[in-house]
Amino acid sequence: MIGVLVSGTGTNLQALLDAELPVAAxxxxxxxxxxxxxxxxxxxxxxxxxxxxxxxxxxxxxxxxLSGHDVxxxxxxxxxxxxxxxxxxxxxxxxxxxxxxxxxxxxxxxxVEEQLAAGVSESGATVHLVDExxxxxxxxxxxxxxxxxxxxxxxxxxxxxxIEHRLLPRVVEELCAR
Ligand code: GRF
Numbered sequence: 001m002i003g004v005l006v007s008g009t010g011t012n013l014q015a016l017l018d019a020e021l022p023v024a025a026x027x028x029x030x031x032x033x034x035x036x037x038x039x040x041x042x043x044x045x046x047x048x049x050x051x052x053x054x055x056x057x058x059x060x061x062x063x064x065x066l067s068g069h070d071v072x073x074x075x076x077x078x079x080x081x082x083x084x085x086x087x088x089x090x091x092x093x094x095x096x097x098x099x100x101x102x103x104x105x106x107x108x109x110x111x112v113e114e115q116l117a118a119g120v121s122e123s124g125a126t127v128h129l130v131d132e133x134x135x136x137x138x139x140x141x142x143x144x145x146x147x148x149x150x151x152x153x154x155x156x157x158x159x160x161x162x163i164e165h166r167l168l169p170r171v172v173e174e175l176c177a178r
Pocket of ligand 1: 013035079164
């Protein structure tokens with residue numbers, strides 16, 4: 001079963017749900033994440049850092065809750081905190097993330113703006129395995145698009161997200177079949 005971690009609007013969570021993948025539970029670092037409302041009747045919960053003595057304690061609690069819902073594969077769908085070993089060691093080689101650039105170029109939270117500022121002609125989306133670094137784990141799949149003259153962060157991100165919504169469910173489906 002799949003656990004999905006979210007922090008934002010959750011369009012990638014929606015794509016996983018629309019693809020009818022076996023999502024068992026949704027968790028967030030923010031109680032007010034709009035994405036949580038997409039979970040509907042699925043078990044969903046927030047694990048705010050402020051409620052725990054440390055990030056490792058929060059991550060351990062979140063991992064425990066996901067395991068309790070039979071989660072074996074974790075998908076980060078716009079989850080904006082780094083995960084510690086307290087979480088990753090519970091799901092070895094089984095945490096994936098989707099990122100709006102052609103990694104290893106432009107990791108981090110401002111990838112779309114940074115690609116435009118750097119004047120790149122090509123961008124895209126990457127699905128990769130998660131380690132403790134910032135968007136640094138092994139790449140599983142990537143798809144490219146051209147950056148167009150006049151692109152804004154919003155227009156470029158919208159086209160990248162259209163890729164993400166196809167690429168992420170495809171890779172997750174493949175991982176489920178392992
Ligand atoms: C996506 O563009 C993803 O690449 C990045 O955060 C964004 C999340 O969007 N990591 P959403 O919350 O799935 O709509």
